[in-house]
Amino acid sequence: MPLTLSISIxxxxxxxxxxxxxxxxxxxxxxxxFLVDVYEKIxxxxxxxxxxxxxxxxxxxxxxxxxxxxxFVASFVLGLRSGANQSQIYRGAIHGVGDEQMIxxxxxxxxxxxxxxxxxxxxxxxxxTPGLGSEYALLIKDSAYVYVIxxxxxxxxxxQLKASSISEVVTPFVLAALIYIALTFPIAFWLDKWxxxxxxxxxx
Amino acid sequence: xxxxxxxxxxxxxxYGRSNKKADTCIDIKQQVEAVKDVSLQIRKGDIKLIFxxxxxxxxxxxxxxxxxxIPDKGEIYLGDECLTKPGVDLNKARARIGFVFQHIYLFxxxxxxxxxxxxxxxxxxxxxxxxxxxxxxxxTEVKVTDxxxxxxxxxxxxxxxxxxIARALVRxxxxxxxxxxxxALDPELTGEVIDTLRDLAKEGTTMLIVSHxxxxxxxxxxxxxxxxEGTIVETGPPSQFFNAPNTDxxxxxxxxxxxxxxxx
Numbered sequence: 303m304p305l306t307l308s309i310s311i312x313x314x315x316x317x318x319x320x321x322x323x324x325x326x327x328x329x330x331x332x333x334x335x336f337l338v339d340v341y342e343k344i345x346x347x348x349x350x351x352x353x354x355x356x357x358x359x360x361x362x363x364x365x366x367x368x369x370x371x372x373x374f375v376a377s378f379v380l381g382l383r384s385g386a387n388q389s390q391i392y393r394g395a396i397h398g399v400g401d402e403q404m405i406x407x408x409x410x411x412x413x414x415x416x417x418x419x420x421x422x423x424x425x426x427x428x429x430x431t432p433g434l435g436s437e438y439a440l441l442i443k444d445s446a447y448v449y450v451i452x453x454x455x456x457x458x459x460x461x462q463l464k465a466s467s468i469s470e471v472v473t474p475f476v477l478a479a480l481i482y483i484a485l486t487f488p489i490a491f492w493l494d495k496w497x498x499x500x501x502x503x504x505x506x
Numbered sequence: 507x508x509x510x511x512x513x514x515x516x517x518x519x520x521y522g523r524s525n526k527k528a529d530t531c532i533d534i535k536q537q538v539e540a541v542k543d544v545s546l547q548i549r550k551g552d553i554k555l556i557f558x559x560x561x562x563x564x565x566x567x568x569x570x571x572x573x574x575x576i577p578d579k580g581e582i583y584l585g586d587e588c589l590t591k592p593g594v595d596l597n598k599a600r601a602r603i604g605f606v607f608q609h610i611y612l613f614x615x616x617x618x619x620x621x622x623x624x625x626x627x628x629x630x631x632x633x634x635x636x637x638x639x640x641x642x643x644x645x646t647e648v649k650v651t652d653x654x655x656x657x658x659x660x661x662x663x664x665x666x667x668x669x670x671i672a673r674a675l676v677r678x679x680x681x682x683x684x685x686x687x688x689x690a691l692d693p694e695l696t697g698e699v700i701d702t703l704r705d706l707a708k709e710g711t712t713m714l715i716v717s718h719x720x721x722x723x724x725x726x727x728x729x730x731x732x733x734x735e736g737t738i739v740e741t742g743p744p745s746q747f748f749n750a751p752n753t754d755x756x757x758x759x760x761x762x763x764x765x766x767x768x769x770x
Contacts, residue, residue: 402609405611406611408574409574409603410600410624410625425614425615428615503659504658
């Protein structure tokens with residue numbers, strides 16, 4: 303369980319770090335946005351299980367320092383996948399916040415990127431909270447894939463525990479399911495609530 | 507001319523407006539010539555008022571003046587600096603121009619005070635105490651001290667627009683451009699904002715205002731500019747427009763607008 307949590311939290315943070323700039327590049331830097339598009343297509347289109355196997359077994363032997371570490375590969379793949387997803391979430395939010403706020407920022411003497419930083423970023427983040435909640439839930443669930451590259455998270459434990467009789471087979475998985483719900487639900491719920499409160503305040 | 511604050515020389519701006527018809531998915535691209543060969547000079551202390559039919563390009567012209575829209579052709583001068591030359595630091599120039607929007611556009615995530623303070627802290631890089639003091643002074647000047655800690659969503663339209671005006675004037679800009687500052691407000695709130703503008707006029711603030719508030723125009727404007735179909739049709743003192751405009755188009759428009767005002 304700590305492993306599930308740490309993988310999902312790290313990849314969520316990587317996702318924010320990657321997704322935020324990419325979303326703004328896609329909206330405001332039309333010349334380079336096709337590169338972002340290619341990246342998003344790959345990480346959103348290819349199943350994460352395939353990516354994990356590819357990086358771990360494919361690149362692991364060549365770049366042992368990085369990709370021989372299952373924890374790193376899992377966070378890396380899920381983080382970049384999340385970055386691609388979050389970029390989409392933020393992009394929608396940027397359009398939701400609206401271009402007028404950018405123009406207002408520039409009217410007081412901000413450059414484009416400072417306008418983005420001071421005015422768009424705080425609002426975009428608030429605007430995205432419902433999407434971010436479900437994205438986090440996705441990460442928690444997808445962290446189950448890491449068992450294929452040999453990390454012992456919730457799912458792996460469940461598989462190890464299973465024994466011969468039906469109830470003994472089912473119980474660990476039901477337990478695992480309950481743990482996943484316990485992990486995903488509170489954070490999504492809290493994010494949503496926080497976001498709604500802030501949105502009300504700023505009238506979005 | 508030393509006292510020339512801003513000048514537009516033969517400015518042109520065309521933009522493609524797409525008329526998308528929702529049910530047919532037909533996308534008709536139209537070229538709209540919003541600004542056609544417009545020249546204008548504003549001196550220190552001038553109050554000029556642009557008026558004309560909606561959709562005639564007044565707002566686009568005003569945005570071009572602030573370089574929020576980049577003109578296709580022509581020159582914009584701020585003092586003796588040409589803003590339309592390549593390589594000019596537009597952000598620096600915009601910091602010297604106040605802009606008030608029709609739909610206000612306050613920063614929604616910031617309180618009134620932070621809205622006004624932001625440029626002082628981040629653009630002019632003033633120390634915290636000085637920025638706070640100047641922001642409070644500006645908010646006092648527009649008489650919204652009761653909502654300094656409110657978010658834009660919690661204010662009335664009139665309060666919000668006055669905060670918008672404070673945001674524009676707090677940097678002591680060379681000129682304030684106002685794009686229909688009252689047209690999104692109901693008559694009662696319009697009064698509040700007009701009072702604020704009247705105060706600014708008394709202090710000698712240089713202003714270029716797009717507005718249809720005729721009584722206000724008559725009172726404060728030195729020059730009125732009738733703008734239609736992307737160009738300046740007629741300019742003159744308010745008395746000229748209220749008594750006998752030279753052009754037929756201005757005559758027709760004035761008749762209509764005066765009838766409307768008296769009906770109200």
